[in-house]
Amino acid sequence: MQKVFENCYALDKRCYESYGLSEDILMEHAAAGMAGYIRTHFPKGSSVLIVAGMGNNGADGIALGRQLHGDYRVKLYLPYPLSSDMAKIQLERATLIGVKKVDEISQADIVVDALFGAGLNRNIDENTEHLLHQLNAMKAHKIACDIPTGVGEEGTLMPMAFHADVTLTMGAYKEALFLDACKDVVGELLRVDLGVSSLFYEGESHTCLLEKSDLKLPSRREQSTHKGSFGHAAVFCGEKEGAGIISGMAAATFGAGLTTLVVHEKITPPAYLMHSTVVPDNASAMAIGMGLGCHFESEFLQKYVVKSHLPIVLDADSFYNEEILAVLEQKDREIVITPHPKEFVVLWKTVTGEQLTVTQVQNRRFEMVRKFNTKYPHITILLKGANTLIMQEERLYINPLGCSKLSKGGSGDVLSGLIVALLAQGYTAIDAAIQASLALVIAADQYEGSSYAMLSTDLVEEIGKLECTVKG
Numbered sequence: 001m002q003k004v005f006e007n008c009y010a011l012d013k014r015c016y017e018s019y020g021l022s023e024d025i026l027m028e029h030a031a032a033g034m035a036g037y038i039r040t041h042f043p044k045g046s047s048v049l050i051v052a053g054m055g056n057n058g059a060d061g062i063a064l065g066r067q068l069h070g071d072y073r074v075k076l077y078l079p080y081p082l083s084s085d086m087a088k089i090q091l092e093r094a095t096l097i098g099v100k101k102v103d104e105i106s107q108a109d110i111v112v113d114a115l116f117g118a119g120l121n122r123n124i125d126e127n128t129e130h131l132l133h134q135l136n137a138m139k140a141h142k143i144a145c146d147i148p149t150g151v152g153e154e155g156t157l158m159p160m161a162f163h164a165d166v167t168l169t170m171g172a173y174k175e176a177l178f179l180d181a182c183k184d185v186v187g188e189l190l191r192v193d194l195g196v197s198s199l200f201y202e203g204e205s206h207t208c209l210l211e212k213s214d215l216k217l218p219s220r221r222e223q224s225t226h227k228g229s230f231g232h233a234a235v236f237c238g239e240k241e242g243a244g245i246i247s248g249m250a251a252a253t254f255g256a257g258l259t260t261l262v263v264h265e266k267i268t269p270p271a272y273l274m275h276s277t278v279v280p281d282n283a284s285a286m287a288i289g290m291g292l293g294c295h296f297e298s299e300f301l302q303k304y305v306v307k308s309h310l311p312i313v314l315d316a317d318s319f320y321n322e323e324i325l326a327v328l329e330q331k332d333r334e335i336v337i338t339p340h341p342k343e344f345v346v347l348w349k350t351v352t353g354e355q356l357t358v359t360q361v362q363n364r365r366f367e368m369v370r371k372f373n374t375k376y377p378h379i380t381i382l383l384k385g386a387n388t389l390i391m392q393e394e395r396l397y398i399n400p401l402g403c404s405k406l407s408k409g410g411s412g413d414v415l416s417g418l419i420v421a422l423l424a425q426g427y428t429a430i431d432a433a434i435q436a437s438l439a440l441v442i443a444a445d446q447y448e449g450s451s452y453a454m455l456s457t458d459l460v461e462e463i464g465k466l467e468c469t470v471k472g
Contacts, residue, residue, distance in 0.1 A: 003205040031063035033192030049108035053115035059087040061114025117146040155179035218255040230257030231424030234283040243291025250417025285423035289318030311423040380429040410456025
């Protein structure tokens with residue numbers, strides 16, 4: 001896991017005050033980090049167009065031009081008069097070594113966006129929009145310095161933004177880089193150290209970035225076991241029975257010793273799934289909501305869901321059922337909720353009375369998850385999206401590994417099945433949500449078919465191969 005911060009101002013300040021590292025030194029390391037990336041990936045003699053802004057982000061870009069000059073064909077374009085003292089100093093240094101400014105942009109092998117960086121709190125002007133349009137149209141490898149221009153301070157995407165192949169962010173990861181709308185403009189995200197190890201640069205943070213290496217599969221290493229050793233997952237199977245069946249398949253595949261579909265009427269599931277008209281007495285966790293509809297009567301839900309103390313996953317139709325949502329008040333129960341943004345809108349209206357739009361939720365994902373956590377700190381919320389957010393007890397985790405293969409009906413049903421499987425095996429709610437979300441996205445990434453073709457059954461099959469393809 002890596003730490004994530006709202007911004008790095010306090011971290012930079014500690015470098016100045018505690019480590020004796022000046023702004024100039026940090027800037028040299030920022031430029032060196034970018035230069036190192038270019039030297040690693042591109043041969044000497046490649047052309048580099050650096051578009052530098054008026055402030056310190058532009059200063060980083062100018063310093064980069066000086067460091068590359070001589071080995072690379074550097075073209076430095078300054079569309080605006082420089083305003084920061086450091087930018088002026090860096091331009092003087094670059095000029096003394098022979099870096100030449102250009103009057104217009106032209107084709108290059110590499111394009112570096114060093115226009116604004118972090119902290120942009122206003123909309124970019126028409127001239128900048130036109131410039132970004134030109135840069136995006138170029139056939140070049142595009143690098144954003146710290147954060148792509150057009151990504152606002154809080155991650156809001158402006159009408160025009162630089163589309164980076166890679167973003168080299170300085171010092172530490174920033175939340176603004178992980179809003180869903182930014183995923184396609186940030187590209188690959190790499191962090192650059194600023195003269196000290198991240199151990200010294202970073203302070204405390206309650207927000208963490210999940211990595212593939214954080215996946216810990218429910219691998220079976222003890223040999224003297226039986227099916228009861230691995231729990232019993234009860235999955236409610238409602239009006240759209242396929243959703244419940246898919247979820248049950250995922251639960252069984254991800255290690256639940258027994259999996260039972262709780263049904264209202266006769267169905268024909270795969271042979272390895274049991275089915276019952278009640279929650280089995282020996283069930284150790286349950287999941288409800290996937291394709292549920294209005295299949296189960298109030299008395300049944302009260303008895304087997306609301307008055308139960310089994311660990312539970314709430315998904316999909318659960319957020320439209322106020323009776324089921326009563327479990328949110330149970331503080332002695334392991335609870336995971338997995339809304340997508342539209343379902344979160346419904347959930348938020350029910351629990352607070354405040355009406356939001358999906359766009360508002362998407363633009364304020366971090367804020368809304370934290371607000372929910374303030375109201376229900378004991379509940380693990382997993383807000384689905386291109387970058388999934390998971391939070392409980394003030395600890396927020398970002399899973400940035402999702403891909404568009406998952407944008408298909410059934411993917412969420414698989415996720416619920418994975419979570420309930422881990423709950424049944426004794427995982428805490430937060431650990432179950434984290435590990436299930438990682439397993440889901442890594443399995444999707446490993447699917448080798450066409451990007452548009454993956455079915456939920458393919459996803460379950462890939463889940464079953466994870467132990468062979470990744471380290472558990």
